[in-house]
Amino acid sequence: MSREWKIFAAMLAVFVVAYYLPLGDPKVQAAVVEAFKLLQWYARNHTLACVVPALFIAGGIITFLSQAAVMRYLGPRSNKVAAYGVASVSGSVLAVCSCSVLPMFAGIYKMGAGLGPASAFLYSGPAINILAIFLTARVLGVSLGLWRAIGAIVFAIVIGLIMAGVFHREQRERGPAANPQMPETAQSLRRGWQSALLLAFMIAFLVFSDWYNPGNAIVTRTDGTVVRGVVLEETRDEVMVQVQETGGGVRAGARLVLPKAEIASIKQRENWVTRIHHVRWYLAGLCGLVVALMVWRWTDREEQRAWMRNTWDFAKLLVPLLFGGVFVVGFVGALLPDRQVAMLVGDNGLRSNLVASLVGALFYFATLTEIPIVQALSEHGMAQGPALALLLAGPALSLPNMLVIYKVMGWRRATVFCAAVVVMATITGLIYGNLVG
């Protein structure tokens, strides 16, 4: 029944928008074009190199890694340190769909390793997502991507510890099942290390095909500022540069046209990063071959079919969300008033980071949509610190999510959990923003 209502709601929404949209207004027309332009940018620059391989990897993770083996670390008799470690990274392995995060959390809390690891898992489930991390790095810059990934893992552990610490004196109601239903360990065709290796090479493929291009040019302008990027075009009077690193008054991703009169010098730079960038497709190809070999020798037909099926399921789930989200963000972003954004989150101070954390925590961000949203906000003046805060608080929490957490954990624990997320996100944003500038 609920599904039919959703279909109706969607039809209604489209109708209302189509009916009332003031398309005569030139700003709206420009916004529509912006929406398409953003969608095209994602389609051209990130789909084949990042989204598609990441989907295969996500499918591979849940097909080839034994969830039962992972769950054992989160059971009632597990080593506490291992439990925290596993809980903080296993989000993408265990949380097959976002709705299974909550039953699993409840299970780990009531029958498994306890509130601490359960809370770590509750945070990391939505926060640690292979595709999201890679796409963040590509779209928003390696720095933000890296900090997001590491931040999420550290957060998960810290939040877990906070929860365990604050509530350790309280009696924890153990569920009636003294022997929790751990998923059966299916007969595995391979040893653990083989699965891990297969996964490692798949990730390596993604890493190489997405290898960061730090830009081979260091352009020093006559006013002393330095721009780092890739020289795209050079005419008689001007040089077009694709900025790769934030600094000198410009942000990564921007395209600058600099009159030669303003350029004091252009230095070419070669280091191991650029060298790998030159050969990245060979390296990626090599990894791809190794993966193919492993798949051929170490998996059987049924597993391969399951892999493809899981990948396709992920695609059906994530791709419409991503493209739809990008389109909507492109449209709304073009209409966003720069001044309000800058006022609220325009600097790296405490207030901006706090605002960003709160917005992230309260608003619902469908998987991956946080990336185009942060991209649009950054272009309208959001600083890097609040951007990170949003990335860390956004996917993990939302108002509807909080209500369910409260139902499972009780309002005291739920409040501490949500507060911990907001505080950590704010602090991390503060540190990052002032570090990177």
Added chain:
Amino acid sequence: MKIEILGTGCAKCNALERAVRTSAEKLGIECQIEHVTDLNRITGYGVMMTPALVIDGEVKVSGKVPSERELEGLLKQ
């Protein structure tokens, strides 16, 4: 027989329910099918990973949607 499908309402849980209904119909088995979404009831069964299939109070499958063959085997018992 009483069949309960444990799940909070995502695609896989719905897929399990559909698969169960189809198989039950195909085998001509009389059964009462209930889709349980309440978290406390789900964890009451000791289930950590949804979707899960419970037949006559016993958890038969948890964490995945069983294949058609597996499902029919379980229903025939």
